[in-house]
Amino acid sequence: MHPEDAKALQMLRKIKGFDELIRASMEYGYEQVFRGENMGFMVKVNSRNFPELYQAFKGVVKRVGIREPELYIYNDPVMNAYTYGETNTFVAVSNSLIEKLTLDEVRSILAHECGHILCQHTLYNTLLRTIEELGILLRVISRAAFGPILMAMQYWSRKSELSADRCAAVVVGERTFQTAMLKLACGMSTIQGSPYQLVEQAHEYHRFENDSWWNRIQQKCRVAFNSHPQMCERAYEIDRWKDSWQYRRLRNE
Numbered sequence: 001m002h003p004e005d006a007k008a009l010q011m012l013r014k015i016k017g018f019d020e021l022i023r024a025s026m027e028y029g030y031e032q033v034f035r036g037e038n039m040g041f042m043v044k045v046n047s048r049n050f051p052e053l054y055q056a057f058k059g060v061v062k063r064v065g066i067r068e069p070e071l072y073i074y075n076d077p078v079m080n081a082y083t084y085g086e087t088n089t090f091v092a093v094s095n096s097l098i099e100k101l102t103l104d105e106v107r108s109i110l111a112h113e114c115g116h117i118l119c120q121h122t123l124y125n126t127l128l129r130t131i132e133e134l135g136i137l138l139r140v141i142s143r144a145a146f147g148p149i150l151m152a153m154q155y156w157s158r159k160s161e162l163s164a165d166r167c168a169a170v171v172v173g174e175r176t177f178q179t180a181m182l183k184l185a186c187g188m189s190t191i192q193g194s195p196y197q198l199v200e201q202a203h204e205y206h207r208f209e210n211d212s213w214w215n216r217i218q219q220k221c222r223v224a225f226n227s228h229p230q231m232c233e234r235a236y237e238i239d240r241w242k243d244s245w246q247y248r249r250l251r252n253e
């Protein structure tokens with residue numbers, strides 16, 4: 001687990017009433033609704049449907065060491081994947097992601113989602129979604145009431161992505177992780193140039209951000225409500241981590 005993820009989660013747990021909110025959210029949450037929707041609209045991957053992808057998924061699940069979630073493909077030109085649920089977990093991947101990435105890069109994305117399950121992020125993500133849904137349903141009232149929790153959760157959500165990325169890098173290797181990130185960032189099925197383009201961009205971004213206090217404030221405000229860290233930050237964090245003993249030990253290198 002990324003240390004900042006663990007720290008942010010600890011902070012979240014200190015918020016009064018947080019545990020009660022989680023329990024209520026699970027009880028009335030959308031887990032079952034999503035389960036029905038998956039079966040209704042998506043295509044389930046198993047040993048008969050998309051067997052190659054299923055075998056790759058099984059391999060990732062085994063390497064990560066979790067109970068096998070259900071795997072679905074959904075139709076979307078945006079390359080994306082997500083996991084959801086606490087008792088009946090599932091992973092959903094968009095068709096464009098499968099079509100534009102190599103099988104190894106797809107494994108990287110699957111390992112990222114399995115990393116969320118391994119770190120038990122799904123519970124808190126489920127809660128985050130529920131609060132967001134409530135926010136939409138009740139408009140301003142719940143936004144105001146849940147505002148501070150929502151902001152704290154968005155901060156944690158960004159940090160939790162870094163833990164899941166580490167899981168991906170361990171399963172497929174940091175180089176494949178980087179090429180998968182590049183394709184997600186530019187939306188292309190083939191990339192030209194260095195697989196570490198995003199890392200180089202991150203260095204450039206950090207120089208730009210630290211250029212003046214105004215740049216810093218502007219950029220921090222820009223990302224405050226993002227649920228995901230920026231692509232270049234994700235590439236940068238794994239690049240920083242690849243030389244650690246932890247990474248090498250987990251990779252058996």
Ligand SMILES: [Zn+2]
Binds near residue numbers: 112116161164
């Ligand atoms: Zn994620």
